[in-house]
Amino acid sequence: MNALDFDWKPLLLVPALALLVLPFIGSPSTWLTLTVAGLAMGMIVFIIASGLTLVFGLMDVLNFGHGVFIALGAFVSTTVLGLMGDWTGSQDLWRNLVAVFPAMLVAMAVSGALGLAFERFIVRPVYGQHLKQILITMGGMIIGEELIKVIWGPAQIALPLPEGLRGAVLLGDAAIEKYRLLAVAVGLLVFAVLAWTLSRTKIGLLIRAGVQDREMVESLGYRIKRLFVGVFVVGSALAGLGGVMWGLYQQNVTPQMGAQVNVLIFIVIIIGGLGSTGGALIGALLVGLMANYTGFLLPKVALFSNIALMVAILLWRPQGVYPVANR
Amino acid sequence: MSDILLQLEGVHTHIGAYHILHGVDLVVPKGQLTMLLGRNGAGKTTTLRTIMGLWQASQGRLTFGGQDITALNTPQIAGLNIAYVPENMGIFSDLSVKENMLLAARQAKHAGQMDEARLKWIFSLFPAVEKFWNHPAGKLSGGQKQMLAVARAIVEPRELLIVDEPSKGLAPAIINNMIDAFAQLKATGTTILLVEQNINFAKRLGDQVAVMDNGRVVHAGTMQALADDEQLQQSLLGLAI
Numbered sequence: 001m002n003a004l005d006f007d008w009k010p011l012l013l014v015p016a017l018a019l020l021v022l023p024f025i026g027s028p029s030t031w032l033t034l035t036v037a038g039l040a041m042g043m044i045v046f047i048i049a050s051g052l053t054l055v056f057g058l059m060d061v062l063n064f065g066h067g068v069f070i071a072l073g074a075f076v077s078t079t080v081l082g083l084m085g086d087w088t089g090s091q092d093l094w095r096n097l098v099a100v101f102p103a104m105l106v107a108m109a110v111s112g113a114l115g116l117a118f119e120r121f122i123v124r125p126v127y128g129q130h131l132k133q134i135l136i137t138m139g140g141m142i143i144g145e146e147l148i149k150v151i152w153g154p155a156q157i158a159l160p161l162p163e164g165l166r167g168a169v170l171l172g173d174a175a176i177e178k179y180r181l182l183a184v185a186v187g188l189l190v191f192a193v194l195a196w197t198l199s200r201t202k203i204g205l206l207i208r209a210g211v212q213d214r215e216m217v218e219s220l221g222y223r224i225k226r227l228f229v230g231v232f233v234v235g236s237a238l239a240g241l242g243g244v245m246w247g248l249y250q251q252n253v254t255p256q257m258g259a260q261v262n263v264l265i266f267i268v269i270i271i272g273g274l275g276s277t278g279g280a281l282i283g284a285l286l287v288g289l290m291a292n293y294t295g296f297l298l299p300k301v302a303l304f305s306n307i308a309l310m311v312a313i314l315l316w317r318p319q320g321v322y323p324v325a326n327r
Numbered sequence: 328m329s330d331i332l333l334q335l336e337g338v339h340t341h342i343g344a345y346h347i348l349h350g351v352d353l354v355v356p357k358g359q360l361t362m363l364l365g366r367n368g369a370g371k372t373t374t375l376r377t378i379m380g381l382w383q384a385s386q387g388r389l390t391f392g393g394q395d396i397t398a399l400n401t402p403q404i405a406g407l408n409i410a411y412v413p414e415n416m417g418i419f420s421d422l423s424v425k426e427n428m429l430l431a432a433r434q435a436k437h438a439g440q441m442d443e444a445r446l447k448w449i450f451s452l453f454p455a456v457e458k459f460w461n462h463p464a465g466k467l468s469g470g471q472k473q474m475l476a477v478a479r480a481i482v483e484p485r486e487l488l489i490v491d492e493p494s495k496g497l498a499p500a501i502i503n504n505m506i507d508a509f510a511q512l513k514a515t516g517t518t519i520l521l522v523e524q525n526i527n528f529a530k531r532l533g534d535q536v537a538v539m540d541n542g543r544v545v546h547a548g549t550m551q552a553l554a555d556d557e558q559l560q561q562s563l564l565g566l567a568i
Contacts, residue, residue: 206430208421209426212421215381216413221402
């Protein structure tokens with residue numbers, strides 16, 4: 001596809017929103033701080049939502065239990081980071097990153113493994129039945145939350161940032177939190193890996209094709225259910241990674257944190273166009289920016305600002321910013 | 328008659344509460360082009376979808392090359408070297424023409440691994456496929472999409488090619504192009520099962536013909552015999568070829 005064929009309009013929404021609020025915020029340094037915070041939040045939400053949008057696109061499965069993988073990832077990271085206190089307490093940024101990296105890997109592995117079981121025992125019996133999917137996946141999430149309470153206890157657990165990731169980098173008068181820069185970098189890395197996989201590998205082609213027309217992919221001789229299990233596991237692992245990032249962002253974790261983020265994720269995948277990874281990125285960035293801007297400008301409307309954003313987008317494009325063809 | 332490649336014996340298909348096929352008996356001889364004709368709603372598309380396992384036969388038996396395929400699922404059936412072009416063409420609009428072709432080339436992991444000589448032959452049949460190789464398939468015209476759908480089905484040699492109404496909605500010039508392409512495919516010995524409403528298309532290509540009505544095959548024989556018998560055409564199809 002050449003650049004002229006690409007639909008640039010949704011992509012322009014992100015800078016348009018950022019520039020639109022600049023006069024209302026007034027101070028460029030405050031604006032920059034809020035914008036980086038919004039982009040960081042958006043990137044974390046994207047990491048969590050990217051798997052869910054593919055799960056819906058591929059198999060038409062409404063997984064309202066996605067939040068449990070977020071919470072599990074976050075709790076696993078409290079354990080792993082707790083065991084690496086010497087590393088997280090170090091002033092050396094590299095030692096901090098070396099501690100965070102295995103925490104992310106273990107969280108992804110555990111969440112991915114739970115995803116495998118979740119698909120087998122909770123999702124598979126209700127393929128093609130949306131109402132049952134909603135009920136049973138929500139039930140699965142509640143069970144998951146209770147199991148987390150059994151293992152880690154019901155109380156909120158602090159997840160302090162490693163020493164080297166605390167504080168801010170000064171850019172003129174703007175203070176940019178170091179951790180938010182890390183979140184943007186991790187989000188961009190996840191997006192790059194996903195985009196490369198989806199556009200440059202045959203498995204990625206199959207996923208994109210399956211999102212558009214499952215039946216035809218099967219008619220070409222591919223077992224889409226196996227592909228779906230793989231995507232579900234990867235999506236769960238990414239939610240686990242997102243849980244680590246979100247937990248560090250909030251600096252605490254609770255068993256209900258996944259359920260609290262669930263609403264945001266669904267807003268993101270609806271804005272993006274169900275099944276579209278690129279759309280999920282745009283949706284997540286918009287949601288992150290909107291939450292931060294309204295939190296600063298109009299705190300009273302911050303709670304429903306993202307719903308209003310979704311409504312506005314759907315009035316413009318009822319299928320989301322990048323609708324998936326053939327659906 | 329040549330060896331039988333595909334055979335349906337007393338096949339019934341239910342879709343939800345609806346009983347669509349009422350005991351279909353159909354024989355597709357190897358190396359020939361069999362036309363499946365019939366009025367709208369006769370059960371032609373359902374028959375093709377049942378063969379592909381997209382809808383499971385509730386009764387009866389399907390065999391392919393002597394192997395019972397009644398209980399196989401769609402990927403297993405496609406894995407027996409059967410290619411299927413559905414009525415809606417099944418083009419992946421968000422993918423490029425190249426990516427559509429690559430997906431059908433099961434042996435190739437990337438475009439460079441596709442059989443170059445076969446691609447050249449396909450390009451000679453359908454020049455639009457080469458011309459729009461890197462373009463999004465969704466941007467193609469209806470005729471070009473149909474060419475891509477057939478080209479994709481034959482990107483690797485197949486034992487059986489099943490095509491549902493390839494001429495539907497196409498301009499006469501494109502239909503002639505399509506007829507030439509199927510004639511060349513026939514010449515390679517590929518077995519083809521074609522559902523068609525365009526009777527001239529059927530007459531020019533068909534070796535064998537089966538006519539369906541109310542979920543059953545009500546006539547089977549050679550295309551030539553049907554073309555020569557106006558009374559039979561009138562009684563089966565309500566028209567003369």
